[in-house]
Amino acid sequence: MSPIITPEWVLKVDGLGKVFGPFTDESIAKTGSDRGTSKDSTTGSIVAAWDVSFEVAAGEALGVVGESGSGKSTVMRCIAGDQSTSVGSVHLRNIDGGNTNILHMSASTRRQLRIDQIAVVYQDPAEGLDLRVTAGGNIAAPLTAAGLRNFGAIRHRASELLSRTEVPLNRMDDVVRSFSGGMRQRVQLAKALANRPPIVLLDEPTTGLDASVAAGVLDLIRGLLEEFGLAAVVVSHDFSVIEMLTTRCIVMNHGRVVESALTDQLLEDPHHPYSQKLVSAARS
Amino acid sequence: MTTLLSQLLDETVGDTSDVPFALLDEYSKREIRRAILTAVAVPGYQVPFGSREMPVARGWGSGGLQVTLGVVGPLDTIKVIDQGDDQGVNAVNLRRLIVSSTGIPETTVAAESTIVQTRHRIPEDGLDTEHILVLQVPVPEPLRGVERDMRELARMHAEADYSKMWVSLYEDKVRNGVITQSTGYPCLVNGRYVIATTPIPRWDIPKLDNAPFLSLFGAGREKRIYAVPPHTKVEPLTFDDVPFEVEQTPGATCFRCTSSSSFLVEIPGAVSRWVCSDTDWCERHEGGLK
Amino acid sequence: MTKKLDPTMVLDVRKLYKEFVLHTVDGRTVEALNGISLTVSAGEHVALAGTSGAGKSSLLKSIYRTYKPSSGEVWFQLLDGTFVDLVGLTDAELATLRGTQIGYVSQFLRAAPRRSTFDIVAKSGMQRGMDISTAREAAAIALKKLNLDEALWDVSASVLSGGEKQRINLAAGTISPPRLLLLDEPVSALDPSNREAALELIDTLTHQGVAVLAVFHDIEAMERLATRVIVLQHGVVSYEGSPQQTLAKLAGVAR
Numbered sequence: 001m002s003p004i005i006t007p008e009w010v011l012k013v014d015g016l017g018k019v020f021g022p023f024t025d026e027s028i029a030k031t032g033s034d035r036g037t038s039k040d041s042t043t044g045s046i047v048a049a050w051d052v053s054f055e056v057a058a059g060e061a062l063g064v065v066g067e068s069g070s071g072k073s074t075v076m077r078c079i080a081g082d083q084s085t086s087v088g089s090v091h092l093r094n095i096d097g098g099n100t101n102i103l104h105m106s107a108s109t110r111r112q113l114r115i116d117q118i119a120v121v122y123q124d125p126a127e128g129l130d131l132r133v134t135a136g137g138n139i140a141a142p143l144t145a146a147g148l149r150n151f152g153a154i155r156h157r158a159s160e161l162l163s164r165t166e167v168p169l170n171r172m173d174d175v176v177r178s179f180s181g182g183m184r185q186r187v188q189l190a191k192a193l194a195n196r197p198p199i200v201l202l203d204e205p206t207t208g209l210d211a212s213v214a215a216g217v218l219d220l221i222r223g224l225l226e227e228f229g230l231a232a233v234v235v236s237h238d239f240s241v242i243e244m245l246t247t248r249c250i251v252m253n254h255g256r257v258v259e260s261a262l263t264d265q266l267l268e269d270p271h272h273p274y275s276q277k278l279v280s281a282a283r284s
Numbered sequence: 285m286t287t288l289l290s291q292l293l294d295e296t297v298g299d300t301s302d303v304p305f306a307l308l309d310e311y312s313k314r315e316i317r318r319a320i321l322t323a324v325a326v327p328g329y330q331v332p333f334g335s336r337e338m339p340v341a342r343g344w345g346s347g348g349l350q351v352t353l354g355v356v357g358p359l360d361t362i363k364v365i366d367q368g369d370d371q372g373v374n375a376v377n378l379r380r381l382i383v384s385s386t387g388i389p390e391t392t393v394a395a396e397s398t399i400v401q402t403r404h405r406i407p408e409d410g411l412d413t414e415h416i417l418v419l420q421v422p423v424p425e426p427l428r429g430v431e432r433d434m435r436e437l438a439r440m441h442a443e444a445d446y447s448k449m450w451v452s453l454y455e456d457k458v459r460n461g462v463i464t465q466s467t468g469y470p471c472l473v474n475g476r477y478v479i480a481t482t483p484i485p486r487w488d489i490p491k492l493d494n495a496p497f498l499s500l501f502g503a504g505r506e507k508r509i510y511a512v513p514p515h516t517k518v519e520p521l522t523f524d525d526v527p528f529e530v531e532q533t534p535g536a537t538c539f540r541c542t543s544s545s546s547f548l549v550e551i552p553g554a555v556s557r558w559v560c561s562d563t564d565w566c567e568r569h570e571g572g573l574k
Numbered sequence: 575m576t577k578k579l580d581p582t583m584v585l586d587v588r589k590l591y592k593e594f595v596l597h598t599v600d601g602r603t604v605e606a607l608n609g610i611s612l613t614v615s616a617g618e619h620v621a622l623a624g625t626s627g628a629g630k631s632s633l634l635k636s637i638y639r640t641y642k643p644s645s646g647e648v649w650f651q652l653l654d655g656t657f658v659d660l661v662g663l664t665d666a667e668l669a670t671l672r673g674t675q676i677g678y679v680s681q682f683l684r685a686a687p688r689r690s691t692f693d694i695v696a697k698s699g700m701q702r703g704m705d706i707s708t709a710r711e712a713a714a715i716a717l718k719k720l721n722l723d724e725a726l727w728d729v730s731a732s733v734l735s736g737g738e739k740q741r742i743n744l745a746a747g748t749i750s751p752p753r754l755l756l757l758d759e760p761v762s763a764l765d766p767s768n769r770e771a772a773l774e775l776i777d778t779l780t781h782q783g784v785a786v787l788a789v790f791h792d793i794e795a796m797e798r799l800a801t802r803v804i805v806l807q808h809g810v811v812s813y814e815g816s817p818q819q820t821l822a823k824l825a826g827v828a829r
Contacts, residue, residue, distance in 0.1 A: 002658075002663075002664075002667060003652060003654070003658060004658060004667045004671060005670070006664075006666045006667050006670045007670070108439075130451075133451060133455060134455060134458060136458065137451050137454055138451075140450065140454040141448070142447075144446075144450035144454070145445070149523055150523055150524045150525050151454070151457060151524075151525050153525075154454065154523075173458050223689075226697065247669050248666065248669060261642070261665060262639060262640075262669060265640050265642060268635065268640050269635075269640065269641045269642055271595075273597035273598075276596070276597045276598050277597070
């Protein structure tokens with residue numbers, strides 16, 4: 001029993017695995033970081049993620065680092081419910097005190113969780129927003145889904161969130177299609193926070209944005225994570241993002257977790273050969 | 285078993301001189317009645333049914349007609365209106381068809397009828413616990429404007445996920461200052477399903493709420509039947525702080541009966557004139573009769 | 575036979591080794607620490623001295639777990655008196671300790687680009703368990719002590735000078751006295767008067783009972799603050815004594 005009391009987890013992922021196609025124990029053994037592939041040559045199946053476990057507490061941000069194909073986005077989508085999972089469990093403290101594996105819940109119940117338990121910020125804002133709808137309207141969506149029926153209250157809350165994410169209020173009634181990439185991302189953030197979810201999943205939140213724009217958005221995210229005490233999972237291949245936002249992280253390669261460390265330790269003293277490769281490439 | 289059934293069907297179809305009561309064969313009536321029963325059991329839920337070929341073209345009341353023919357019996361009295369008018373061309377033809385295939389009496393007075401088939405209006409008065417109101421529906425899907433994918437539509441109704449509808453109402457109010465939906469206003473039935481109220485004006489919406497009569501909605505082209513049972517809650521979708529308003533034209537009165545308490549329609553001309561939409565109601569009130 | 579842990583010690587480092595295995599350079603090994611043992615008690619200011627490359631920064635980082643030690647123990651006494659080995663703690667446990675009981679101030683300010691000076695310092699206080707109003711008060715006090723002009727408080731830290739950044743670092747690291755404070759060249763970019771204020775602040779902390787393990791390049795600071803000096807050479811402790819003794823010993827050694 002450790003004498004140090006760490007804050008208890010709000011999100012717990014245990015042995016998460018996702019395989020595209022049929023698989024056996026052999027498929028798992030033939031894939032992974034040390035095998036240098038995610039694909040099982042016999043069946044042609046892809047072991048996109050396997051044996052991924054971590055916990056995140058409120059006010060904590062965990063990084064999931066890896067290159068494309070590492071499985072990091074797959075893990076995020078499995079937790080979000082955008083993707084079905086093959087094995088493993090995901091527990092939320094708010095649901096049944098953390099005793100229910102949400103992966104066993106029906107698709108419609110999982111969708112309910114997306115209203116006020118798990119929010120997702122996608123790399124492409126178009127995936128998380130309706131571009132034909134105004135900025136305020138996009139935020140009205142989760143608010144009405146949660147049962148808010150007062151127009152004035154919806155307007156008020158939407159403008160609160162938009163000003164918190166630094167979207168000029170005179171653009172609240174403009175359709176999102178007319179917004180720049182960075183501004184769209186801010187609207188997506190505002191929408192994600194609308195119902196004050198305890199957990200936020202961010203997938204490459206600033207990839208694709210100009211450097212100066214990205215810096216502002218990252219800064220905003222960091223501030224929001226602290227202010228709202230969110231438990232966040234930040235998926236990124238970009239170490240500057242990981243460094244800015246997270247205190248702990250895991251490194252993924254070919255679907256497996258190869259290293260798990262405090263963020264500053266990963267950046268200054270990476271152990272696994274793959275981690276070292278990634279970090280030195282980032283440093284150069 | 286199959287041979288026997290096909291024989292039966294052949295026999296029925298082949299013999300055109302012997303038109304069954306209310307046009308439809310018993311199998312068709314049974315299917316329509318089962319759909320109606322399901323619709324009544326789940327208020328507001330759109331029940332699919334196999335829409336038959338009717339002597340009236342699709343989009344002209346074939347659905348409403350099938351519902352009427354499914355529920356009509358020899359003791360009923362029929363009233364048919366089109367936009368409130370018993371003498372509209374379609375109303376006349378439909379009524380003639382119904383009467384000739386059933387032999388039942390017809391009337392223009394709603395209180396004297398038992399079944400009222402209507403296109404786009406609810407009679408101003410006279411409907412009671414004994415009545416069935418059959419509405420002709422062009423588009424039964426209230427979410428059609430916000431979602432095109434059929435599976436997604438089915439999911440939205442199944443999960444009572446109407447947020448896309450709410451967003452469109454929000455956008456409407458933001459863009460126009462008011463919710464501009466005029467006819468066919470979407471309503472929540474029994475606190476569960478959202479329905480398209482066919483293109484009836486806002487004026488008629490309050491009549492559906494907790495009504496003493498049964499309302500049946502038939503869409504022939506889209507092949508759906510839905511229902512609002514008597515004494516069922518029907519609430520127009522609106523925000524708490526945006527009251528639902530019915531049409532008002534201040535100062536307008538019917539030039540025939542001088543009423544200003546019925547739904548009025550404008551007669552185009554050099555000078556604007558208004559007349560009651562419900563012609564029967566107007567006749568009964570002409571000269572101050574009540 | 576393991577030596578018993580002394581309850582007067584806040585930090586007890588035992589035979590700490592750190593080597594780096596460089597997989598990206600044909601698996602070569604680089605040794606940074608070759609078996610270091612030392613202790614620091616509450617209210618002690620222990621200065622680390624030695625040539626660059628001797629392992630001073632590596633030692634601090636290995637204690638803070640920015641470097642994961644290869645072997646050895648780093649015993650740390652919690653506020654309630656129990657000892658834990660920092661080497662064996664989980665990441666979550668260490669993250670919790672870092673926020674509350676172990677402080678680390680380096681010469682570099684790592685901050686979000688647009689965070690204001692005041693926010694950085696106040697946030698550090700909140701992390702240490704202060705509520706928002708106490709943290710804000712403490713931040714104001716800390717900043718004033720380090721001569722940081724109020725006009726700069728709302729300014730984004732990234733546009734400030736190296737010296738101003740260092741002082742922000744120091745303010746944030748000391749806002750609520752931690753149990754153990756690790757300092758790595760925290761005043762290198764400060765001009766004489768600001769340096770003076772900073773050293774005074776650090777001195778006060780020692781008097782308040784904070785255990786300090788510090789690397790300073792300048793001898794005067796060491797002389798003034800340190801109660802003990804440990805000299806490192808090639809990753810091992812080569813000498814330990816009072817500041818006067820140590821300086822006398824190093825007198826003839828080229829630096």
